[in-house]
Amino acid sequence: MKDFMKKLRQLSYTLRGSQCYHADYQLRNVNHVNDGGFPLRRPNSTIIIEISGTTTTINNNAPEKCAAVTKMGDKIPEFQEPITSLTFECHTHWQDSFHVLRDLYERRALCDVTLAVGSARLQCHRLVLACCSPYFQAMLTSEMRESREDVVPIHDIDEASMEALVSFMYTSKVLLTVDNVQKLLRASSLLQIEMVAKACCDFMTSHLHPTNCLGVRSFAELHGQNELLRAADSFTCDRFPEVLASEEFPTITASHFYDIIASSDIRILSETQVYNAVLKWVRYDLPKREADLPKLISAVRLPLVPLGFLMEVVESEELIKKCHRCRDLLDEAKNYHLSVNKVAPLSPKSVSQSQRFQPRKSTAGVLFVVGGRGASGDPFKSIECYDLRNNRWFHVAELNYKRRHVGVLSAGGKVYAAGGHDGKDHLNSMEVFEPKTNKWTLVSPMKTKRRGLAVTQLGGPLYAIGGLDDNTCFSEVERYDIASDSWSYAAPMIMARGGVAVETLNDHIYAVGGNDGSTTLNTCERYDPHLNKWTMIAAMQTRRAGGGVLALNGYLYVIGGFDDSSPLNSVERYDPRTKAWTSIKPMSMCRGGVGVSVISGKIYAIGGHNGSSYLMSGECYDPVTEKWTPIKDISTCRAGAGVVTCHCPVQLLKDVGKTSRVHSCV
Template identity: 40%
Template sequence: MVLQIDSVWGWASPPLRLQLAGGSRGASGNVAAQASSQRMGEMVVERAPSPARLSHTSEKHPRATLTELNVLRRHRELCDVVLNVGTRKIFAHRVILSACSPYFRAMFTGELAESRQTEVTIRDIDEVAMELLIDFCYTSHIIVEEANVQTLLPAACLLQLAEIQDICCEFLKRQLDPSNCLGIRAFADTHSCRELLRIADKFTQHNFQEVMESEEFLLLPVSQLVDIVSSDELNVRTEEQVFSAVMNWVKYNVTERRQHLAQVLQHVRLPLLSPKFLVGTVGSDLLVRSDDACRDLVDEAKNYLLLPQERPLMQGPRTRPRKPTRRGEVLFAVGGWCSGDAIASVERFDPNTADWKMVAPMSKRRCGVGVAVLNDLLYAVGGHDGQSYLNSIERYDPQTNQWSCDVAPTTSCRTSVGVAVLDGFLYAVGGQDGVQCLNHVERYDPKENKWFKVSPMTTRRLGVAVAVLGGYLYAIGGSDGQSPLNTVERYDPRQNKWSQVSPMSTRRKHLGCAVFNNLIYAVGGRDDCMELSSAERYNPHTNSWSPIVAMTSRRSGVGLAVVNGQLYAVGGFDGTAYLKTIEVYDPEQNQWRLCGCMNYRRLGGGVGLRPPSSASTAETPLTPVTPSTPLTPLSGPYVRK
């Protein structure tokens, strides 16, 4: 008889020949063997012999190979191409350059003359930057600094080294200042760095009152000035500041720029000026008075101010108040699964700087935690700490950077729970308690510090997403404990009743959900087979779901939130790795784009948005918190419930 033993670690043991009692291979021995097999039952597993083997993947091999290839290059051994860049000759291996750079791959594998040359001249590129990039191809290491970034980025663009382009843009993003943001913006535009361009635009809009005082502002071309002053998100106290900025720009070179005054002034919202400023400053300015188109704009503003009863008929771009990005609106990523365990870490995203920073951790580790903001305080509800299911609640105050545990617990332990705020109450919806999937719904009253049960859902749901729209609480997808769901129901607090609405087109559990432009967006999650990148949105007026473009990554356990008018998908699990990447959705282009990373990879973490404080335009500084676990590639179980 043959007994094959397979270890969970991947080792395959050689077949073991077992001699049964009696040692005979005769008839009596066979009978004894059969009887013994019957007695052992399922403990005896007969399998065909398989060869012993050990599978090994070296982590050192790629680095060691690159190191030796670089040694060969330094010694000019086996090099098959010389790059002439400026005054320098750079020896290299075609195969390495082609593997790293699409530019070189096209050059050396196509029909270009360079594919047959041993010396190739590269023009219009800085020689020092080229040497740094070739070094990177062999060493995977590069230093980007103020002295080289302006030559390194164009060189990386030419060679199509996307990773270096991203690093250069990240460096420039961190250097943004009111004195240089316009120059960085122009540099980003020249080299098609869309993310850096977007961040520079946001920075300029938010810091316009300082930017307008800089020399860079006075040197702007008219087209870029129009882009800036026409923005709805321009952060100014009054429209008078915009008019003053425009006039300063014109008068910096009045001979050449007075012809552009009307073109620029039409983007200043003159009807929103005070009557005194409109008549006394704008209307009396000699440049304005000498231009017919400018006088027409002033007359339009006067009519708007003098005829309030006619204003509904006079609405237009110049009568619409600006809506600047609100300082203080901050996204928090809370808990989740990382480094093979539930985590307590918390980090915050500031959309004005596009940076993630660590803040105070929770007192308990929480994966599958429900997160929402009530009265400017961040609540973390339930979850799983890696060993047990939780009913405890923690509350975070961003002003003090402290968590408190004095919130009443829910009546049931809950992980994979949906949490949302409706009419000043905190709702905990569904989840699981370690025994069963739940349809229970509880409502928290912060004034009484008590939870009260309300009408249960019609379906048990764990991994459910919740959203509030039009006075209703929506419970979307999830799993009933057996299979993912596409059904959706909504709660009417006036009737204490749940009712069904149209289902999603895709079954989803552990999905992300948020309200954006009066539509409910549902993204990612997991169906019966795999993690999902697909997304769809619900229109309550038509009671229908429609698909949108899929995310760039599959994401289960993803957080979804709207920050400063943009939809962010945060973290999750793609079926192979836990994610710390962020995507943002552009509804006009119907596309997702990557926009940075958290400090931690997070699966099943919660996200919550703290709105800006009405008392102040600035935040209380938060004490940085150092991550307690290394930010390394992760491994560990992904427990699908």
């Protein structure tokens, strides 16, 4: 090896045997390797010599092992027996060899094949071509005619790209520019030079723009570059409104357009944008595209379009009127609006099995986790939000007051937080978060200070229900009028309920479980706002307080909480049609003081206490698959937090970073 004696001065030895020794080797010892003069402990031993990336193994089938690395200056006793075998490995040999190959290529020496590309003739080495390109390897090592020819014609690749790729085979370098990258990607894909193809894809991904992403996607599909295709699709979804304004948009195929608008990932503010995009694309070439309208309209989530838009715009559109399938989809959407607000609930599968009824990730809302407490007992002011589309948690502005066991709800695109405990006192204050300003503002306080209450909305007013202080569990119900910023009393519940869970379903408020001051409850009651009266309904199968309740697809789901002695992982579902509770798939772990909400047709359970520690984990329940799956952890362990989905654009929210101190989970 070149400069062998020089490199030997940085010699490093590893000895393996029953014992380890050190030696002060002189360079003269190396001269004795071939004549038996090299020091060796005994025949059954192995010596590995590393010389700046070069390894020599001297082996006599040693059954015993002992390893040590020796440096210059260490000593080892003289050995008597001669070496029986030696394996030498040079880790830089391949680099040196390729340097020689590159030099041979530059001098056009020992070339044994010529590539004919257009008017260019590229002399190179078959071995290098076969090593670097599976395409050439198959060509030159088979019985193909080209394997025997001195000049091999290359088709479908331009001269500049072929020269660049041959140069890459010898130098490991290739220049990518906006002018040559598409041709290089086409050529490297054909020749199966994957490293260059990936570099081209990465380069094109970095240059994606609303004006070119559709074309890049088509190019990637043509050449089988799935990673680039996915990147272009993701970019298109992320910048959907801008892409609609591009010159490329009207020219895409119907199937490509359908794939885009069928995705839950397109970033929009309203489903009306998707409807308008469909009409724009169809009208661009109406005679040829009108037949595509039914399929494209089926990808528009018409049930989530505002009812006024459905009645005033969609129903009056002539193209919709002429299409039987489109009229059916319009009727489905109108019936959904009636079903959700007026009549009998839909079964879960009739809704969830159809994507049309599920919001896209950008319009599904944002999950807020408000306040709560950790192991220190000190309540939190911090707020964590979950961005479903990007699977990330982030912090928005903190509450004005610390609050644990707080009641929260979302109304009118805002988040309300009422009552709770600040670590010293019970609270009757309520504050409102405005996403546009990223601020919490105090409004009129409740009449009663309390924690463990629940808050919901029925019609226009908000209702603060139940709760407790240090002495009493409450049956009280207060009603808040948003317009006048004032509180009044509504009919109290039949039973006092601290740690109660409440939800609105079919124009009624349901209050489930809680604690009456002496025992945990499984009883439930329902409020009729027209009669201003509470009525008892069927009791749950399990007594629970500090659980979560939500409405989904016409059912009530009650999740987790505590019984008299321990946290629960059980989940029950109430069907108001049969007036019965049914146990369904339990959570993966017990969660007392859990917060729950619905987003995009799935149930999210966040935090809580498992009996030994506070939790930062969460899980998600899909009513179609009937399975719980873990989700990304929040940053702070917390129980007694309020969890709610706010239907506001996530891009409105300002990430303020984590400002509160993180507490231990145990």
